[in-house]
Amino acid sequence: MNVAVTQQGYTAFEPRPLSPTIGAELIGIDLARDLSDAEINEVRRALLEFKVVFFRDQSITRAQHIAFARRFGALEIHPATPADQEDREVLRIAHGPNSRGVENNWHSDVTWRETPSLGSILRAIELPEVGGDTLFSDMYAAFEGLSPEMKRFVTGLTAVHDIARVFAGRLKKSAEDLHARFPPMEHPVIRTHPETGRPLIYVNTGFTTHIKGLSRKESDWVLEHLYAQAAIPEYQCRFRWAPGSIAFWDNRACQHYAASDYFPAVRVMERVTIAGDKPFYRA
Ligand code: SIN
Secondary structure, eight states, X not given: OOOOOOTTOOSSSEEEESSSSSOEEEXXXXXXXXXXXXXXHHHHHHHHHHSEEEEOSOOOOHHHHHHHHHTTSOBOOOTTXXXXXXXXXXXXXXXXXXXXXXXXXXXXXXXXXXXXXXXXXXXXXXXXXXXXXXXXXXXXXXXXXXXXXXXXXXXXXXXXXXXXXXXXXXXXXOHHHHHHHSOXXXXXXXXEOTTTOOEEEOOOTTTEEEETTSOHXXXXXXXXXXXXHHTOXXXXXXXXXXXXXXXXXXXXXXXXXXXXXXXXXXXXXEEEEEOOOOOOOOO
């Protein structure tokens, strides 16, 4: 693949930003090829720079999807993946006439884990004619946009994340059952990205239950304010899916929201999620 060196110094593809702060399509890379370590390193660098990267017109199999994800680290198995499914690293997200899309809340994947995921790679399998876009929001920019006093107040706080908030209903399991395997986890409200060293907001509407040490009312108020930052359009990009589209986002740097506007049309996606490390804050 011969792509001129861009101003960011990429040679394996040309990054085309979707917005000034987040998201870029990587043009000219074929994920069906056996990519070199140098090419994978460039994708990783682009992920750190743009927080979410997109690939168009890709023709890859499920096995190639898994193999590509494995180049970035160990893979997770999600508890929502059926035990008898082949390729258990794949989480199938399917909606249609019998199930409306439910991923329409701002979240970062699996923050209820002790070591939440580094990133997720989502591949379009079947799409509605229109609708079903995914929105992404830059959590560095969201932190940057807080007032200095608010930054000081929330930095150093700890929040609790609970799988049961979403998955008790979806998996029809009690919170106690889920907690036996995945107890509620504490993570810093403001996290330092382990690779870029930048601070970012690390609470989300999906999984965060409360902030430790505050009254419930105070915690709700602070969380509502932090959640509201993800919804600010200036921190966002929006991706319109097409057959062959793939998105790869950094769960440590951004949140996402899958628009649930296509019911009763069918939308089927497959996600492979790369394991991450324990969140920390370092001044
Ligand atoms: C997810 O929340 O991981 C799925 C996002 C999507 O289906 O667009």
